[in-house]
Amino acid sequence: MIPDMEQRMKETMEQASLKEVMPDFDKEAEWQRLSQAMRPQARRMRMRTWAFAAGLAVLITGGWMAWRLQSHSTHEVARVAPIPVPIATVKDSMPSDTAIHKSFVVVSEPAVSNKAQKNRHKAARATASVIFNGTPCPIELRISQMMRCPNNQPKAILSTSTVEPEQSGQLTYKENKSVGRHCSLTVKEIEIRSVATGEVIMLNARSLPVSAQEVFRYITHEKKGDVLAGVFNYDCDRKNRRHNLRLNNREGNLVLE
Amino acid sequence: MRADLVTNMDEARLVRYCKENNALAQKALYNTYAEPMMLVCLRYLEREDARETLMDGFLSCFKNISAFSYRGEGSLKAWLKKIMINQCLMRLRKKQPVFISHTDDLPVEPASTMESVWDTMNAKEIMSRIQALPDGCRTVFNLYVFEGMGHKEIAGLLEITEGTSKSQLHRARQLLKETLLQTSQHIL
Numbered sequence: 263m264i265p266d267m268e269q270r271m272k273e274t275m276e277q278a279s280l281k282e283v284m285p286d287f288d289k290e291a292e293w294q295r296l297s298q299a300m301r302p303q304a305r306r307m308r309m310r311t312w313a314f315a316a317g318l319a320v321l322i323t324g325g326w327m328a329w330r331l332q333s334h335s336t337h338e339v340a341r342v343a344p345i346p347v348p349i350a351t352v353k354d355s356m357p358s359d360t361a362i363h364k365s366f367v368v369v370s371e372p373a374v375s376n377k378a379q380k381n382r383h384k385a386a387r388a389t390a391s392v393i394f395n396g397t398p399c400p401i402e403l404r405i406s407q408m409m410r411c412p413n414n415q416p417k418a419i420l421s422t423s424t425v426e427p428e429q430s431g432q433l434t435y436k437e438n439k440s441v442g443r444h445c446s447l448t449v450k451e452i453e454i455r456s457v458a459t460g461e462v463i464m465l466n467a468r469s470l471p472v473s474a475q476e477v478f479r480y481i482t483h484e485k486k487g488d489v490l491a492g493v494f495n496y497d498c499d500r501k502n503r504r505h506n507l508r509l510n511n512r513e514g515n516l517v518l519e
Numbered sequence: 520m521r522a523d524l525v526t527n528m529d530e531a532r533l534v535r536y537c538k539e540n541n542a543l544a545q546k547a548l549y550n551t552y553a554e555p556m557m558l559v560c561l562r563y564l565e566r567e568d569a570r571e572t573l574m575d576g577f578l579s580c581f582k583n584i585s586a587f588s589y590r591g592e593g594s595l596k597a598w599l600k601k602i603m604i605n606q607c608l609m610r611l612r613k614k615q616p617v618f619i620s621h622t623d624d625l626p627v628e629p630a631s632t633m634e635s636v637w638d639t640m641n642a643k644e645i646m647s648r649i650q651a652l653p654d655g656c657r658t659v660f661n662l663y664v665f666e667g668m669g670h671k672e673i674a675g676l677l678e679i680t681e682g683t684s685k686s687q688l689h690r691a692r693q694l695l696k697e698t699l700l701q702t703s704q705h706i707l
Binding site: 268270271272274275277278279280281282283284287289292293295296297299300 | 542545546549550553554555557558561562566570573574577578581638640641642643645646664665
């Protein structure tokens, strides 16, 4: 039981204003101090989130690389920026540089079809020796070849083609017929670039999941079917959506999808 | 959002905006309760500690407001006061106040002669007398008289025995009586 005296003391204090007790209390200055203290707290939380995300990314990448090194210690990893490509096809041995029997040099051609997936094979079939870009982004293909002739220095040939999204375009590379009977052509590198994002899938003799030479076999229709060339981590709008890039000639003509 | 709208909005909406980390709402809440909460802190702690505790209390409030559910008028103030008192007790624990237990029977204090003196005292004078009490008995006195807690509750909160709580209250009353006597002699 609180005596009356203390009850009155309590009432006096409850009705009191801070100005009576502490006239020099600067509410605004205290608020400034408080808001300063609140900012690092928010920053710390943001830092924690970023640190967690970065740690997770390092763990995933590290784990993947360790697994990959273990599985394919003898092969060079395909250069796919920024995150490496999951393995689709594993090659036990690299083919030696092979001569190209068929080739042609063509330039970009306007669209045949705007319809997406289901029409693209039809569109590709309609124009021979073309490549249909079934992805939503413009794609640039750079094929680097090496020509070797007796008694001459090897000569590098670089061919570049750009194909608009959902359109057909012709693919440029050096034809074997044009280099003479005694010369040979080999594919050194194939660079597949997403024009909008700048991401590049670089294929060479030891790249994974597939070598440049293997992809070239699909380009020249020496092999039929489809092959995973690599993975783009972003769509053309730079939203983080990974998608596989495949080359498919199953229907007769070459399709990027 | 306009600052004046935030200032005049009802508490339920203020809480809702604070839950969304709205800086204007946070400031409005601070402006409303900074002074009454500082008065609470001053009863437990000396000035500088009270200032720090007020800041810690509001930081804790904004951090934990998502867990608070508004239950009508006064509920926000009560919740804030509880936070401030907890912060004060945490700060006091770091100072390790001495709670001396007296096992002898405690006499009931006659208040009659002091009442006239109390009536003449204002909040500042009362506060200075409370602040002059030693940490241990000031804490028990505050919890018993101002927060309306019983000895059992105080004992649980401060991790002391009920007997110690009673003796601390007794000692606080004795000390206050002494200062009031000195004041009354000075007045007379």
